[in-house]
Amino acid sequence: MEDLGITVIKVVFIWTWVLLIATLMTWVERRGSAMMQDRLGPNRAGPFGLLQPVADGIKLFTKEDIVPEKAQKILFSLGPVLFALPAFSAYAVVPFGDKLVLDGKEIILQVADVNIGFLYIVALGGLAVYGMVVGGWGSNNKYSILGGLRSTAQLISYEVPFGIVLLAVVMVFGTFSLREISLAQQGTFLGFLPNWGVFKQPLGFILFMTAAYAEANRVPFDLPEAESEIVAGYHTEYGSMRLGLYLFGEYVNLYTLAALTVTLFFGAWHLPYLDMSHFLGPISYGIASFLVFFLKTAFFLWLFVWIRWTVPRFRYDQVMGLGWKALIPLSLVNLFVTALIIQLTV
Amino acid sequence: MREPHCNVPGCDLGSDQMVGDYVTINIGPSHPAMHGTLRVVAKTDGETVIEAEPEIGYLHRGVEKLGENLTYNQFIPITDRLNYCSSIVNNVAYEKAVEKLMGVEIPEKAQLVRVILMELSRIADHQVCIGILGVDIGAFTPFFYQIIQREEIYEIFEWYNGARLTVTAGRIGGQDADLPDMFEEKWRMLKDGIRKANDETDKLLTHNRIWMDRTIGISAFSAEDALNFGFTGPCLRACGVPRDLRKDDPYYMYDQFDFDIPVGKNGDVFDRYMVRMKEMEESIKIIDQAYALYREMPEDAPLKAKVPKIIKPPAGEVYAALESPNGELGFYLKSDGSDKPYRIKVRPPCFMIYQAFPELIKGEMIADTIACLSSLNIIAGELDR
């Protein structure tokens, strides 16, 4: 057990880091979409408009906080909190690097290496839906209720394939701990491929990404807040920082999902065919592993943006159909085949 | 106080209660996807629309009443405000009606200028429609590809008349101005730009699995129903009826141009989208041919027929129509011999199409109603007048 001081420092560090990246994501999203759409995007606040998220934050904080008269006040206030809390807590079990050796002390770059990291992530992902449902219901607005209903149905449907795919991954690596999974991805697979989860679970990866997009309410699964159909879905009635919490929680969720993708399928902090720990000093290795991990995560964050501005949105029944008719059977097949191969080879 | 009313049985607009197993959802008049100020009251079962009733009039400005109190030329700027996405077509349609009433034939050069400007606005209108259709289905990016090219078209309008949106092109008896000097150069670049934008939109949307799922078979309409409801324009052609006034009842010099009428098959959202996409290409062809003819005209060829300073058509009544981007746009004019029209009646294509909206979306889902609405290209300006 590490001493408390280091844990607190890690918590504070990763908290700040995730918040910073989530803030930056809003800028990346806007500039990135602008780039794809032959526009400029926000470029006035600070260099390249980098201070735009700060300006947005100030705006959200200083706006009048409006609670609709007929809203159910308690639920209305509870909604954003219930949404943001699991989002902020989920990252605790996801690593953000290998380890840092300071004065002979080994600091693992992960807040909590719990041996049931998987369950924790899945459980918190399931909790996030309450934020949307409660917020949507408490707003006393038909569009909000529709958005809340859509999000419930969607999250429950996609939680199932999400969990089943994770089970297959667990079977491959034989552990529930995310750190151990990361460590297991060193070296090569079949002699020529990096020993990454994506090569052991190719179908699983695709299913996982699809379910992750649905979990994160991103296009093409952004039905709960489809702006052209149900105005803004569950957060139609929200303003000021309450809305900010929803939007922010979403970006934090994105970061967690991207980091999870990297941890499970893309070798965490490992570079392909290269072991950094051989030629880097203990401190520089820690920093390098953190950077490698972050760069991979950044790519998947960019992928979220990229896909969002490329494809149209599904319809409600199509999302349900895809979830129940395609993803769940496929993930079961994936689980079965994985189990079969493990049984035959081990 | 206006009593809340709705035709849907068991629906009580005034209360927030849910009646029976159905929920009444009020979409619009202030809603991100209700272009302008449309309003649809839908009775829904979950996400499925059981019944819907459109309500219009939120943008009613009394255009026809205004027209009775303005002189013939003064009414032209008002027509800009009908279909504001393609204002030139409205101007020309009105001018054409007045010219018919007066029995004036406008010179060929003016006809060509009108054809070129109208086809440009047809492209602009389709660009907006396709862009918005994409936005409403969740694909945001094609919108910008289209809108950027529309800006370039507006630049030509700006050179022509100084205005971008409400152009007020032309006067009764012909055109007031020639095409701008740099038109040829601009058009050469613009043509490529439009084609490139269409190409990119096509790549992003047409064969996209999600797009196809969202549009094919949605709000399909048979040709008989469409004719019965008075559909014209791309919405009718999407149903497989190759009807286009430019071919069927050629006005100006359309009979001299070589172009096709793209038709669809099922009359669904996808067909409407495809018809509009193809029509843009046909419009480019028409402009090319019209400009080639225009260039052969002598520099000092007249742009305006001989009409009196004060327009006083003889007493009588006429109906004149042309093919606007949305369909047949007609003006019924009645004159009592004075300098003001006795009665102006606009026949907007949207008006006829939108009354079939409840039929089109019956049994579809809420998301499809939005897709259907955008594909019909309902412009509140000409719908409500």
Place this chain on the structure above:
Amino acid sequence: MSLQDRIRHCLQNDVLDLFQCQGDLFVQVPRDRIVQCLEKLRDEPGLEFDFLVDVVGVDNSALHEKEIKAREKALAKEKEKAEESGETGVENEPVVLEVPPRFDVIYLLLSLKSNERLAVKVKVPEEDPEVDTVTTIWRAADWPEREIFDFLGIRFRGHHNLKRLMMWEGFGSYPLRKDYPLQGKGEERHLDYDE
């Protein structure tokens, strides 16, 4: 056969008036026969006006007023002339000028086959502003008829949903009538938000 002859042949005695204006053909039919006439025009081989373009309502009151004034003036002039020439013996009976029905409802038809257009007109008096609906033939007539009801106050018998279209329920006046002022009569939509 020209279009006029064909229409005369098809509608027979229902043709009250047939005139052309700048190439547009107008045919006036009796008000209570409109549905039958339109059906005949739609079904008659060689005519086949199977597409309803629009329905237009016109308030002719101002036109009639002008005409009556002009005729009164002419009459007065005649009388003056007669008096001047000393023919006092022949006392004309006071001429009662007959006012034609106030409204026109014009159905703009189109034949998809031949691309011929035809306008069918019915005269509607002010006292009894009612016409049979043609929504039974074309559903396209639905909103145009509602609009005419809204703007001119002509009711369409048998229309399934005859209520105001553009103006709000309870507006009261008919704004496209010629006696309705351009500025309106001060109708306002009172929305009481405090309630």
